[in-house]
Amino acid sequence: MMKEEIFLGNGAIALGLLEAGCQVVTSYPGTPSSEILPEVVRLKKSQGLNTYVEWSTNEKVALDNAFAASIAGKRSCCCMKQVGLNVAADSLMSAAYMGTVGGFVIISCDDPGPHSSQTEQDTRLMARIAKVPVLDPSGPLEARDMARIAFEISERFRIPVILRPAIRVCHARQSMAWADLRSNEARAAFQKDPGRWAATPRFRLILHRELNHKLKEIGRLFDGLSEINFHDLQEGKTYPFGIICGGVPYAVVKDILSEQSRSDIPVLKLGAPYPFPESLASQFMEQCERVLVLEETDTLIEYLLSDKDKVMGRRSGHVPQEGELIPEAVARAVNKALETCGLEVLSIGDSREVNELVKGLSLPVRKPTLCPGCPHRASFFAIRKGRSKAIFTSDIGCYTLGLNLGSVDTCLDMGAAITMASGFYHAFGQDGTRQPIIATIGDSTFYHSGTAGLLNAVYNGARFILVILDNQITAMTGMQPTPGLGIRADGTSGVAIPLERVVRGCGIDFLEVVDPYDLSTMLGTLKRATSYVQDAAGGIAVVIARHPCVIAYRKEAIPNPRKPTVTDECVSCGFCMQRFECPALYRDEKADHTMINEVLCTGCGVCIEVCPKGAIVAVGSEQ
């Protein structure tokens, strides 16, 4: 039975995967990809499917697991964010040579903006490096269709296929019709073929040749894949100006041209830009005197077009080199190109006046902050108070926001809190300087890529304090479970692997577990850890600051909420707001001192210990 439903883009992708009979889905969460796997779980449960799902410990692990399922003949998929594909790049490059059996789709979600990422890198360029096909959807509905197309291409050519939705696809919502789903009952079978699945360099040359041959054929297929690669040129007609685009910019361009009734501007849409559909592109270029390329976020199409003199884009300065191609940016780029061609420009409203007006209102800057009651805030406060002279290396997660509390100095990539701590230690140590260093990493990030760095640091004799901020969840990306919990992606129980066991296994002798809400105990622990790091017979000290995430586990996190109130002892020194930075604390002009917003306050009561004047007290206590 057909039903109409509004799907999140990531839900539409999940639907497309299951409609295509995908049997195995693995993922490591990361914005904007995080909801794909939970949506697969939701659909699998509601439709009674036998799909295997897992939150893998990291993206490389996710890719390898799904790849094995593929060469066992099953349709499989792994999902991640664009920087996650960097982690999985080693596997990707090799898998491209080896090829696949069951359809194998890698979903890597890009974040032009960036809204929630370290970089704006373009997954399509990774596809080019790995020599695998890539599909670039312009909206949720197309992403769903492309999931099916990706499996078909993968199976037909025995090659991994990348689906690259950008954040505006992942986090768009769109209504669509869908029918009941059925399980794919294909059974696993592995054909041994060491020349392929365990290829040595001699065989790799053969596989490379095979891959190049596949690419040529797929390029020809893409020339005629009119479902996703098409243009609206009239035969025999020439145009002074045309637009080549793919992905989200295509949707924006189509809306703008339609609103402005500019049917004089032809558009070539490349939903499958690599391997490059050479003849389709050449045909478009031949009929247009100049073309503007609008693509996110880098220059793939622009580099692959042959007649560079005709091309306007990032290289010519018509399109911004960084940032998201929001509708305003697209309209500006189109107008710039139309001006270059001496053609009539679009009549876009002038938003300069209102932008100036808004700028003049000096609106409050809303920088992201840790939530009220967040246990990380307590940890960071204690860390800064205990070792203010230290270098604070940190990592990727909610706790990157510890930078607001002055307790985060670096954030490179997943796991770098530990590797940069050892790096700093040796850089200073070489000069005979004993630089104090405190690394902070979240529980999920530690499982993701903490161990290799910690093993290395112990092995090479580094000295620093590592605080693992254990809130027992992957919070930033929307509350996914960690291996420490032992709850699996579909809610069933797995085997919990406590952080303590992993840390000990990495060769750590100093390990203390502390509740960061208890500031004085945490400060005591940090003191002991400092002595251990400085002791001739010491080493790396690991402190696990364990307290459940206040959003995921409100009741467990704060079983007995307190009611902190600011008394007249408050001297408005601002220490609490600056160093503790709880959103519930604010300066009240009427009262002429700091106050607590009762709606925002969670009752964690940590601020009571923070105030140097003892001006925050708990009134009564609720059960």
Next chain:
Amino acid sequence: MKGDKAMDTINIVLCGLGGQGILFMTKVLAEDALRRKIPVLGAETHGMAQRGGSVVSHLRMGNAKSSLVSSGQARFLLALDPWEAYRNLPFLAPGGFLFANAPEGGGPAEEVKIYLDKLGVETRITDAGMLARKIGAPLSTNLALLGFFSSFSDGGPFSHEGLHETISLISPERFRETNLKVFEAGFEQGAKRS
């Protein structure tokens, strides 16, 4: 321009702060449109930006292809926070409608008022926060504003009855009663004025 599909699209921008329930408010409007077979496309904020930052949600009803509303094209701007209303002013289309939650007497700043008048924007402000707090549901400010919005006949393709039914359909069981109560309180507030 006539009969142009993209021109017929109704664009709505909803804004506020992380945790104010912008996503649920968007969902109510989207599901309501879906129930009447109007195609919907929208864009949301997830991830780091949700941690106490500005949250904006776009909703487009009709046959749009892109999920983002362009500046100057929103017929409705629904704001749960006055500062966020200001921040998102550039979205408002000439002749559009601004519905904002702000404390009593918290009308727009003079220079903003001049701009809105020039643009022909109808501004409707209510203390939705206070209304929700009075009912003991401070986190349901979003529904109070929706109720207020639903009381005006120029509220676009939405009707008070329709939204009531949609909220009843999509609210989680334990919040349904409160959600509807706050929604109705918002409606009453607006009905007095419209």
